[in-house]
């Protein structure tokens with residue numbers, strides 16, 4: 030997604046299954062010049078919009094929201110990482126909690142998708158995150174370590190770049206976001222797990238984003254502790270004005 034010596038903060042708009050076709054052009058027009066020297070911006074549209082967003086993306090990165098764990102074959106309804114690339118994507122979200130919970134993607138499936146994405150030359154944006162029961166039981170660190178360990182698949186070291194998105198399930202689409210202080214603690218635990226399980230060439234360099242009810246209003250608190258490298262935004266990202274307001278609140282220099 031981002032070459033070295035390029036921006037060290039990231040903002041990803043995950044449209045999920047939203048925006049009508051006629052909304053794509055105006056949205057891209059509003060944001061296509063927004064990427065800066067410090068913040069890279071990626072848009073993850075539904076598959077049918079990939080080519081259009083890539084064509085109108087300017088400096089923006091286009092990402093898939095999901096990919097198959099195979100490159101081709103009899104997999105009705107699936108889209109391979111190579112096909113995403115051919116449509117202009119440079120990154121792909123893997124293991125989003127909606128994929129895990131609604132479509133039954135296990136850690137093993139997520140690991141295979143990660144491998145396939147890396148093999149196709151896409152930057153994977155691996156999503157991890159605990160549910161409320163796990164947090165209330167005090168098992169966050171162990172849960173996230175297990176997800177990271179399961180994803181530390183063979184071939185990962187060949188990736189040019191890996192991005193990790195910490196998206197606690199209880200914060201996604203709920204209006205209830207993590208606090209900056211909570212993120213500082215959890216991201217520290219994630220870093221420890223990356224050091225333990227990730228290939229050495231990625232343990233330190235993997236960017237860690239936060240996702241879960243990010244808005245222009247809570248962005249400043251979320252970045253205040255300096256623990257995270259950016260955001261994966263769902264609902265608020267559907268409004269280009271809000272996305273740009275989040276970008277502004279991240280600080281541009």
Ligand code: 13P
Nearest residue numbers: 043201202241242263264
């Ligand atoms: P919301 O920003 O709507 O909570 O969604 C977060 C998310 O799932 C981004 O991938």
